[in-house]
Amino acid sequence: MTYSQFRRRGFSVELGVLLGVVILCGLAATAASEVTSGVITQGLISLLLVVSLYIFSGNSGIVSFGHPAIAFAGAYAASLFIIEPGQKAMTVPGLPEALISAQSSAVVSVAIGAAFGAVFAGVVWLPLVRLSGIRSSLASFAVLLVVLNVANNWQDVTGGQTGLSGLMYAPSVLSICIWTMASLVVAAVYGASRSGRRLRASREDEVAAEACGINIALERWIAIVVSGAVAGVAGAIYAQYLGTLTPSMFGLDLDFLTVAMLLVGGMFFLRGAVVGALLLTAVAGIFGRIQNGGTFGFITIDPYPGLAQVAFALLTLIVVLVRPEGLAAKPPQFIANWLHRRREGKAAGVDTVEDSAEKTSMEVHS
Amino acid sequence: MTYFAQALIQGLTLGALYAQFALGIAVIFGVMRMMNFAYGELIMAGGYAFLIVGASNPIYGVITALVVTAVLALILERIVRPLRTREATAMLVGTFAVSYLLQALATLIFGANPKTGSAGSSLLQTASVGSLSISYLDILTLCSSVVLMVLLTLLLNRTRTGLRLRAVAEDSSMARILGVRMNVVIPVAFVVSGVLAGVAAVLLVAQTGTAQPTLGVNPLLIAFIATILGGLGTFRGAVAGGMLLGLVTAFLSFYLPSSAKPFTSSIGYVAVIVVLVLLPNGLISSRNLRTRV
Structure with missing residues (x-):
């Protein structure tokens, strides 16, 4: 395959750079x-979550x-398989013996989690995909609220508010990096696929896309x-x-954090997911340390609970107001x-068509 | 029979309160097609104001709560003003960010733990009529809802400002072409929403005697369900949706087996999804909400 064929399948230089960023993060995590x-x-x-949000949104x-809600469903399915049977019999006795x-x-x-997440999303969103714009957003919010309500109260099956504990494996930095890189590749390949291009066409102009025969x-x-x-x-x-695994881990806070990360980075771009997730995590991390108090060099700071959230929300708000495109x-x-x-x-080739398409989509949204 | 009547009273009070929550959201959605996720935090701020100031004098507490919520609503309006011309999602996320910010600020200032106080606790005594019992607070809730709705109806139908508000809600671009000043009308809608939030805050805090940073989350979710059920953007729809939700919630809590009670709110959320998918304009639809090409 030539370079341009690779590119048309989603393997661009940009993807390479993003994968490199993940590798650098992994190296930094082992060294720091x-x-x-x-x-x-x-x-x-967070990046994993934001990438999944990017693929759809x-x-x-x-x-x-x-x-x-989807992440919780996947986490629940995955966690069930890595807890001691004896402990499961105590915390979630309502499950079938098998x-x-x-x-x-x-x-x-993790693969089971992915499969269950896909099935869950596919079934629940079956009626929702017909909705557009704000109605779809509100309906998806209602889905999250139902899942949280059920997960919090269906004691025998989900473990209720205390959830599941005693997960036997902790993921290594390496495995987190590999899964994150895999998700980036999936996002890029999906974005370059026929379905991804059709969906973006419907994003730019729903009526025109439908008129072209796209089944939105x-x-x-x-x-x-996906x-x-x-x-x-x-x-x-x-x-x-x-x-x-508790339902509150996947509550409204996480909801806001992931949406905010994607919007701060730039909702229409895979690089936006990476920039948003890493930047906002860094901000939250830095302010989180200040908020816990302690001595930094010569300065001593008292603990301020809530400071990290204030910084996070302010940054999000400013970006949404000042650089709406991310x-x-x-x-x-x-x-x-x-x-x-x-x-x-470069002489005019296949690439130019794509570049100009990308350019117009940027102009529309800036 | 008594059981039924008791459930009915409970349902009507809840419905009145929920209708108030929903109106606060619907007023703003009507004029600028914005789902205000920060509405719950207005209630939270009003709740803290009432709890702190109202401890010595409840009347001052109520006034402070109303002023705080109205001023916050105006500030919120200034913040989201640049988003007005953008798609609905940007506004959604903007208010989500404000909501998160206010909750975090409340945690920073008051701490994450609930703050307790005795403001308005004298209202919790109950009066008995025959075998029925009803607390003074319930009566106050019903009365305040009726008064607020009458006032709002008068404002909307009998004043020039109200006329402009309705015109903007009907078709904002047409109203603007005809000379309605958006920068005047929309702040009015926000103040109305703020006052509704303030009254709701007083009623809520008088009921529980506590305020915490997450005080506004439940009212917001209730308002969210009620406005969608009633049809986004219509004032009648919001009241009807709130009333319906209150009655259904009360009757379910009286008649549902106790094992199913925790799932009551799921029924509301599922109803939201069903209404959005099958009746996109809500139970009471307004013609102008249909999107045109």
Whole structure:
């Protein structure tokens, strides 16, 4: 395959750079102190969640507030397979015998989480894909609220508010990196696929896309299934990382955090998911340390609970108001210049069509 | 029979309160098609104001709560003003961010633990009529709802401002072409919403005697269900949706077996999804909500 064929399948230089960023994060996490490494790992897990949100919302233009519900479903399915049967019999006695005795390895359990996330999203979103715009967002929010309500109260099956604990495997930095990179590749390949392109067409102009014969509901459904699989992985890894699974981990806070990360980075761009997730995790991490108080060099700071959230919310608000298209929507000036020079020098080929398409989509949204 | 009547009274009071919650959301959705996720935090701020100031003098407490919520609503309006011309999702996320910010600020200022106080606790005594019992607070809730709705109806139907508000809710671009000043009408809607939030805050805090940063989450979710059930953007729909939700909630809590009670709110959320999918304009639809090409 030539380079341009690779590119048309989604393997662009941009994807390579993003994968490199993940590898760098992984290296930094292994080298850094325990606290910093924890923050970086959380950043990568957030990135997984944000990528799953991007696959649906970025391509369809519909902000989903329901993704934590899918992640919870995936995490729940995955966690069931990596808890001691004896403990399951105590915490979730309502499950069928086969599930209580079932066990698997860490990797298989994450795969189960992905499968369950995809199935869950596919079934639940079946009626929702017909909705557009704000109605779809509100309906997905209602889905999250139902899942949280059921998960909190169905004691025998979900473990209720205390949830599941005693997950046997903690994911290594390496495995988190691999899953994150896999999700980025999935997102890029889906974005470059026929379905992804059709869905983006419907995002730009629903009526025109429909007039061209695009079945918008079907393309949205495909996107939510792919996105659900990644959300399932994200949930499973998140639960394994914390060692427990409670509904409150996937509550309104996480909902706001992931949506905010995607919007701050730039909702229509895969690089936006990466920039948003890593930047906001860094902000939350830094202010989180200040908020806990302690001595930094010569300065002693009292603990201020809530400070990290204030910083996080302010940053989100400012970006939504000042750079609505997201921080990573346009490349920084020096890269833009370099790209421009590179394009000038190149003869017109297949790539130009795509570049101009990307350019118009940027203009529409800036 | 008594059991039924008791459930009915409970349902009507809940419905009145829920209708108030829903109206606060619907007033703003009507004029600018914005689902205000920060509405719950207005209630939370009003609740703290009432709890702190109202401890010595409940009347001052009520006034402070109303002023705080109205001023916050105006500030919120200034914040989201640049988003007005953007798609609905941007506004959704903007208010979500404000909501998160206010909750975090409340945690920063008052701490995450519930703050207790005795403001308005004298209202919790109950009066008995025959075998029925009803607390003074319930009576106050019903009365305040009726008064607020009458006032709102008068404002909407008998004043020029109300006329403009209805015109903007009907078709904002047409209203603007005809010379309605958006920067005047929309702040009015926010103040109305703020006052509704303030009254709701007083009633809520008088009931529980506590305020915490997450005080506004439940009212917001209730308002969210009620406005969608009633049809987004119509004032009648919001009242009807709130009333319906209150009655259904009360009767379910009286008649549902106790094992199923925790799932009551799921019924509301599922109803939201069903209404959105099958009746996109709600139970009471308004013609102007249909999107045109």
